[in-house]
Amino acid sequence: MTTEEGAWSEERAVRYDQARAALLNLIGACSGYLAAEPGQPDLVAERREAEDRLLGLEVGDDEAMDDAAVYAAGRLADLERRLLTIGDMEVLRIGCAFYEDEGAILNEIHATGLSQEKFYQRLNALLDTEKALAFDPVNVNRLRRLRDERTDRRSR
Numbered sequence: 411m412t413t414e415e416g417a418w419s420e421e422r423a424v425r426y427d428q429a430r431a432a433l434l435n436l437i438g439a440c441s442g443y444l445a446a447e448p449g450q451p452d453l454v455a456e457r458r459e460a461e462d463r464l465l466g467l468e469v470g471d472d473e474a475m476d477d478a479a480v481y482a483a484g485r486l487a488d489l490e491r492r493l494l495t496i497g498d499m500e501v502l503r504i505g506c507a508f509y510e511d512e513g514a515i516l517n518e519i520h521a522t523g524l525s526q527e528k529f530y531q532r533l534n535a536l537l538d539t540e541k542a543l544a545f546d547p548v549n550v551n552r553l554r555r556l557r558d559e560r561t562d563r564r565s566r
Contacts, residue, residue, distance in 0.1 A: 429475040432482035433464040494541045505533040506549035
């Protein structure tokens with residue numbers, strides 16, 4: 411094997427590893443979103459497509475490696491634009507839940523790793539996003555309405 415052939419093989423191996431890593435990141439993101447919010451058929455299909463591309467990936471197929479890397483990066487960026495992060499889902503879950511006493515909600519807030527002030531700032535910011543509305547329209551609209559009522563009472 412010549413030095414040129416060795417460099418070519420090494421370059422292909424690096425490209426293969428990059429494409430494989432990008433697909434695995436996409437599969438992991440889909441799995442994470444599905445664990446937080448099961449039953450989203452578009453995510454199941456997205457994960458299956460990425461898994462199929464991963465299984466069909468071969469070191470010698472330069473075009474397939476490049477396509478897989480570009481596909482995975484684009485789909486991952488789309489998921490991140492379209493969906494809430496798992497942390498945001500948790501903030502919304504806590505914010506939307508009904509608690510018998512204030513201690514229970516404070517324990518939940520503490521478990522997120524956020525201070526009470528940062529938690530409510532993040533929740534209020536989330537309530538204004540389309541992502542949150544798409545995720546849980548009934549509860550987000552309820553929390554928006556309650557927030558608006560509190561604001562109106564304070565301004566009087």
